[in-house]
Amino acid sequence: MMQPVLRSHPFRVLRDQAPLPPELARPVVAIGNFDGVHRGHRAVISTALEQARSLGRAALAVTFEPHPRSFFRPAEPVFRLTPEPMKLARLSQTGLDGAVVLGFDADLAAKDAESFVADVLVGWLNVAMVVAGYDFHFGNGRGGSPIFLREAGKRHGFPVEIVPPLLDEGAQISSSVIRAALAQGRVEQAADMLGAPWMIEAEVIHGDKRGRELGYPTANMRLDPAVTLAHGIYAVSVEIDGAVHKGVASFGRRPTFDDGAPRLETFIFDYSGDLYGQVLRVAFHAFLRPELKFDSIEALIAQMNEDSAQARAALG
Structure with a gap:
C-alpha cells in the first residue's frame, strides 16, 4: 500500500464547477481516468508534480466519474480496478494537492474538445499547465487527441506535456492490461503494474x-x-x-x-x-x-x- 503524503493542507476534492481555493489557483493538472492509479498513471502524476514544484503551483488530478465507458455502454459494466472512493484515496497518497472530479453525463459527453478546453481547463480551472498520457482522448467523439491538446494549449496560453507509455519488460502498463491479468488470476503481475x-x-x-x-x-x-x-x-x-x-x-x-x-x-x-x-x-x-x-x-x-x-x- 502507498504511504500517506504529508502536505501543508488537506487533499481537496472539487466537483461541479466549485471555485478553486486560493492555494489551488492556477494549478498544474494531470488529466485522465486514472482507474487503478497504476504506475503508468503515476508517471503522469509525477511529471505534473515536478512541473508544479518548478512553477510554484498546486498540482491537481482531473478525472471523470462514472467511468466514461459506463455512460456510453451501460449494458457492459466496467471492471473498475479502483471505484471512486478508492481511486481518490490512492490519488491522495501521490503528493497531489487535490482532485477535480468531473461528472460524466450527457452534457459532458456532448461537449466538443475545444469547448472542454475553453470551459473546463481555462474557464473553470485557469490551468498553468496540463500533463496527460500519450493515449488520453477527450471531447465528443474523442476528438481531443494529445496533438489537439498541445495546439489548444498554445492557443489558450498554457503549456502541455504528453507523457510516453510506461513499459514493463517491453510490455505496456495500462488499466486494460491489468484487468486482463486479474481475469487470469495473475495477481502478482497486476500488483507489479499497479505498484501495490x-x-x-x-x-x-x-x-x-x-x-x-x-x-x-x-x-x-x-x-x-x-x-x-x-x-x-x-x-x-x-x-x-x-x-x-x-x-x-x-x-x-x-x-x-x-x-x-x-x-x-x-x-x-x-x-x-x-x-x-x-x-x-x-x-x-x-x-x-x-x-x-x-x-x-x-x-x-x-x-x-x-x-x-x-x-x-x-x-x-
Missing part, C-alpha cells in the same frame, strides 16, 4: 455459515458483478480497524455446494471477532489454485488445510 497489490473494499454479509462447520469461518462479501477476477483460491491480507491480517480467500461459485452467484469468502488467520456489517479491504497477493468441485467434505477440508498452509507460506 490489487484490493477490493466491500461489506461483510451473512452467508450460509458453512465455513464454521468446516472449521474455517469466513468473512463473506459480494463484489461488483463487473469484477472479472479469476475464480480460485488466493493468499490475501485484510485490513481491520487499521491493522493488517493475513488470510486465504476463495472467490467463486462454491461448486461443491450450490454453484451460486460469485462471492468472496475470506478466512482470516488467527482472528476471531464479529465482522458483520463492517467494510473491509482485502488485498490479493498470490493465486494458489483454481476453484474445484470436491466429491466429499473430507476431501474439501483436506484441501482447505493445504490452501491455508500455502497461503501462509506465500505471505511469509
Whole structure:
C-alpha cells in the first residue's frame, strides 16, 4: 500500500464547477481516468508534480466519474480496478494537492474538445499547465487527441506535456492490461503494474455459515458483478480497524455446494471477532489454485488445510 503524503493542507476534492481555493489557483493538472492509479498513471502524476514544484503551483488530478465507458455502454459494466472512493484515496497518497472530479453525463459527453478546453481547463480551472498520457482522448467523439491538446494549449496560453507509455519488460502498463491479468488470476503481475497489490473494499454479509462447520469461518462479501477476477483460491491480507491480517480467500461459485452467484469468502488467520456489517479491504497477493468441485467434505477440508498452509507460506 502507498504511504500517506504529508502536505501543508488537506487533499481537496472539487466537483461541479466549485471555485478553486486560493492555494489551488492556477494549478498544474494531470488529466485522465486514472482507474487503478497504476504506475503508468503515476508517471503522469509525477511529471505534473515536478512541473508544479518548478512553477510554484498546486498540482491537481482531473478525472471523470462514472467511468466514461459506463455512460456510453451501460449494458457492459466496467471492471473498475479502483471505484471512486478508492481511486481518490490512492490519488491522495501521490503528493497531489487535490482532485477535480468531473461528472460524466450527457452534457459532458456532448461537449466538443475545444469547448472542454475553453470551459473546463481555462474557464473553470485557469490551468498553468496540463500533463496527460500519450493515449488520453477527450471531447465528443474523442476528438481531443494529445496533438489537439498541445495546439489548444498554445492557443489558450498554457503549456502541455504528453507523457510516453510506461513499459514493463517491453510490455505496456495500462488499466486494460491489468484487468486482463486479474481475469487470469495473475495477481502478482497486476500488483507489479499497479505498484501495490490489487484490493477490493466491500461489506461483510451473512452467508450460509458453512465455513464454521468446516472449521474455517469466513468473512463473506459480494463484489461488483463487473469484477472479472479469476475464480480460485488466493493468499490475501485484510485490513481491520487499521491493522493488517493475513488470510486465504476463495472467490467463486462454491461448486461443491450450490454453484451460486460469485462471492468472496475470506478466512482470516488467527482472528476471531464479529465482522458483520463492517467494510473491509482485502488485498490479493498470490493465486494458489483454481476453484474445484470436491466429491466429499473430507476431501474439501483436506484441501482447505493445504490452501491455508500455502497461503501462509506465500505471505511469509
